[in-house]
Amino acid sequence: MLRAGIGINYGDDAFLVGVNACQEAFLKLGADTHAAKLIIVFASVKYDQEEVLRGVRSVSGGVPLAGASTAGEITGAGSSKKNSVAVMVLASNTVNFFLSVAEGLKDHSREAGKQVADQVKADAEKLGEDLRFFMMFPDGRAGNGSEIVRGVLDSLGEHFPVAGGASGDDLHFEKTYQYCGEKVYSGAVVGIGFSGEFSFGVAVEHGWTPIGLPKKVTKSEGSVLYELDGKPAIRLYEDYFGEENARELKENVLAKNAIMYPLGVSMEGKAHLLIRDPLTVDADGAITCAAEVPEGAEVRLMVGSVEKAIEMAGVAAAAAKKNLDGKEPRVAFVWSGVARRKLFGERADEEIRTIQKELGADVPIIGFYTYGEQAPMNGEIKNQEQCNPEFHNGTVVICALGE
């Protein structure tokens, strides 16, 4: 048995909002309350984070808790218009969950990724359980997301299925938070290991296509892209946009045209393109992206549209459902890149509606707008050799759990 109840609440009093959201989640769960095994909390940074958790804990008993702050909460009701707290209670007598957290992402991203997965793995082994799936909420502002994913895979194996979303802070790009147990962290990664009987389907899509010739990354460091083909990185945009139009990228964080035309990065020796959203541009023309752009990689300009991006969310939902091998989806997690929300504007709900329609109207949905998504390339989880988890930008990742 696998069931989920979801609640969402708004207001001024962080404690009360936490209480109300969690109570609603339990109410929706109904008769299966006694089997509650995991609480997931996604909250706006508008609220005092500790107070939110205190509120949730005050009505959730000792059920293990994990979660993250967001750049917008997502539930089946759509994309939250106000700053909210969304809570999911997951009940099951066939699935086991193992929670852990590791700090120090800023200086030791890969180590922290390995550490959090090691701990989850050790806890599962202690109970003689085999981990089948790993969900993660890394800090979206600290450390190198790609390295965190690599660290997790160092521990669990190169092709282990991983999915998740990096925490956000309502587009302030200052400080984001992660929740594990009773505590609020920052600069940390929270991991949840899944074992037992369930099926899961993961899909990742974006809807952007490359245009123009590839340029080589000749100088970069982590997520800072200094030079392409030996010239300042911003030249790429100036070249295609014209200088006047490219100026917006220097003036705004995650500028509108940066969202519409993100970068597509292909790693050496790999065919697929990873989307990278340009966040800021400095005076020397270096572009800081929302994820790693390694030296030697090739970069292309990507083009897309609101319509295509929304359409691909439906494609992702259908693929995640199909991956369940005929099992019914019982709950779905949605992680959509923050750039998508900014791009969609008032149409953000269309993405959620499209997803809900594909999954089925009764499937509870929870998720958030992220500062980076984690999922295997192409959502591949069936063919283990091809399952290659990555840290993405600009995508929508859907993870359906079924039985």
Place this chain on the structure above:
Amino acid sequence: MQSGISQRDGRDLRTGGIDLPETDDLVSLQLQNEKLQKEMKRLLGLLAEQETAARLLIQRDLALSKANEKLEKLDQAKSEFVSVAAHQLRTPLSGIKWGLDILVQGEAGELNDEQRNIIQKSIESNDRMIALVNDLLDVDHIEAGKDAYRFASVDIREVVDSVLSDLKPKAEAGGVMLRFEDRFKDYPHVWADKSKLRAVIQNLVENAVRYIMNTGTVSVRVEDTGAEMLQITVADDGIGIPKEAREKIFGKFFRAENAVRLRTDGSGLGLFIASDIVKKHGGNIWFEEGKTKGTSFFFTIPKAK
């Protein structure tokens, strides 16, 4: 392996299988090389063209989206202006109506026939202005999302009856017959906001009457199409909708060219409001042109469960 043994294709194995070219071959190689270089040049040219095309495409898109933003801002400013103007107009128009009503009723002194006639005409003009202002305010409400709906089970026949009996005197005076086909059939109730549903039907019938130039008939038909919806048809034998107007007819402030020319009144907002109401009920609205003349408007509205 012995020396001097050739493979079946004639290549000498002593050279490791590599064909060493004869002089003739060298010439042909050079030719090939030139060909390849030419081809390379052509391909590079193509790539450069592609880059230029990509650049043009992107810059055109950027210009378009800039222009769009400007238009949206202008549209917003226009809407705000219209909203403010409509609100400001309502009070003085009510004042005028009050004054004219007193005058025409003779409460401010006896009027002769000519005076009464003039004031009566002024009242009609003023009423039209009030209707226009009300339409503008409706649109303003729709756009601000302030149009609240109260859904309930509604008897469609009652609504059609009430609209037709209200509009009958004026229509018949102008030579237009109003007909409710199959009035006595049993129709399932619909799930609707009664006053809003009434506004849709009234709007379609008034429109139909307006576009009949001399004499004619407007008929309303209700059909149970068997599915979850009732379909309501308002058909006229009027002047029809010009081809070029058909796509824009449900837009804001739209009036067909022939309507303007023929000096029919109307704000150009009625169909915009009607289609918004129908959509908010979960229904559809559309129209079809008659083979020779006239237009039929259709809309669907969900049945009450």
